[in-house]
Amino acid sequence: MDRGVILALTLCLFGVSVYGEDPYIYYTWNVTYGTISPLGAPQQGILINGQFPGPEINSTSNNNVVINVFNHLDEPLLFTWHGVQQRKNSWQEGTPGTACPILPGTNYTYHFQVKDQIGSYFYYPTTGLQRAAGGFGGLRIFSRLLIPVPYPDPEDEYWVIIGDWYNKGHKTLKMMLDSGRSIGRPDGVIMNGKATNEEPLYTMKPGKTYKYRICNVGLKDALNFRFQGHAMKLVETEGSHVVQSFYDSLDVHVGQCYTVLVTADKDPKDYYMVASTRFTKYTHTATGIIRYTNGAGPASNVLPPAPVGWAWSLNQFRSFRWNLTASAARPNPQGSYHYGQINITRTIKLVNSVAKVDGKLRYAINGVSHVDGETPLKLAEYYGVADKVFKYNIIGDEPPADLTAITIAPNVINATFRTFIEVILENSGKSIQSYNLDGYSFFAVACEPGKWSPEKRKNYNLLDAISRHTIQVFPKSWAAIMLTFDNAGMWNLRSEQAENRYLGQQLYISVLSPELSLRDEYNLPETQIVCGIVKSLPKPAPKYS
Known part of the structure; x- marks a missing residue:
């Protein structure tokens, strides 16, 4: 082949590598009201494409995320992407201080890049008290293939979206605050949209390890999360790989997310996941079932207890450590900073x-x-x-x-x-x-x-x-x-x-x-x-x- 042709092809390939954009992923959301029953009684909720919680956003580090939001509510709407750093781009942050709301009957297209990030995050509406009615969901950012992850690929991965919940509608709660009153204590806790999940949320194959992404999207209370009979290996917290340690339970404060690995190494049957309030005079609890694929029995009704007092929680905070040798979204180790x-x-x-x-x-x-x-x-x-x-x-x-x-x-x-x-x-x-x-x-x-x-x-x-x-x-x-x-x-x-x-x-x-x-x-x-x-x-x- 002529050396000039080879040079031309080389330059073309070089140009693609330098000027090529990162991949795009596209979503279209129709935001509506709908009837939901998180605590058993029907109430008005905010749905995205008919879903509560909303659909998950699956992305990979550096992806461009494009979400066309159609507002079918009778009130203005904004979404924020909780934990996404929006590098150079606070225009897309979706808070009242940075953006005008999407008016009823109109649409707006969010366009942001998940630049140099990995991990478990979530989104929610920021207008008024709309988060009290739903409109939230998980947002995951995978590592690029060239960046090693400090644990083997799991068999599968699952979302656990937890939070406290009020029976009063979001408009009523907003009116209470506008009148100068407190909204008081919540009425319960939900897990993936319900306080009690009678059918299994997820299944696990014996001997396999699964990744669970846990986020507290609630309004008021910290929650303790635990698995019945299974320890959790904490591997990532809000975009940071951590020194991997086992925990029987985790305090997940409002707005926080944790990623854990759980191995199906117990007797084959059903087990509960449990989320309950912490640091309160009242106790609200939500449960969800995980089922072994070869399971032969129901989950025990004896739920694992939550820890008592906040000194335990403080010590847990102190136990979290950055994994200095692991790479996160970039090739260089976290500890190089x-x-x-x-x-x-x-x-x-x-x-x-x-x-x-x-x-x-x-x-x-x-x-x-x-x-x-x-x-x-x-x-x-x-x-x-x-x-x-x-x-x-x-x-x-x-x-x-x-x-x-x-x-x-x-x-x-x-x-x-x-x-x-x-x-x-x-x-x-x-x-x-x-x-x-x-x-x-x-x-x-x-x-x-x-x-x-x-x-x-x-x-x-x-x-x-x-x-x-x-x-x-x-x-x-x-x-x-x-x-x-x-x-x-x-x-x-x-x-x-x-x-x-x-x-x-x-x-x-x-x-x-x-x-x-x-x-x-x-x-x-x-x-x-x-x-x-x-x-x-x-x-x-x-x-x-």
């Missing part, structure tokens, strides 16, 4: 509080109770009218001395691009808290009782703390997280307790790239819905190039 050797440039201490304002219940962070306006914060920032919608940094890096006085306003702070920041989450209340940060994974370096002070840094895990997106904070305790703010955009830090979040226990972090480069952030998408004060404004020229 030495977060403990990076200088902290800023410390932000955030303390939650609760009080009544004009007779109505409100929750706050550092004395400010966030409220969403008609114009998403990110749109206002991009259009150059942020000063007409919100003020930056109305809270400081230290909480005020008096947390009983609460200001209701949009709560937005700045973080300098690519700085390494320590965030302290201190819980002065009597109830456990759970916080999620959009756009990032952070290193959960400590979780301790009492109040934080700089001397507590000596207790940090600066070697192999796991990288995750949601962390619990126990009553009268604090948690410390560390991360580099290298993902430009507008990102939501929020309580995962629905009542707290809806009534103000959240804030947004604006991370702007000074270089205005497409390398750091995407421009406003052509198809982005606009609303509020920017709806009548001309679309600005692209900011990033």
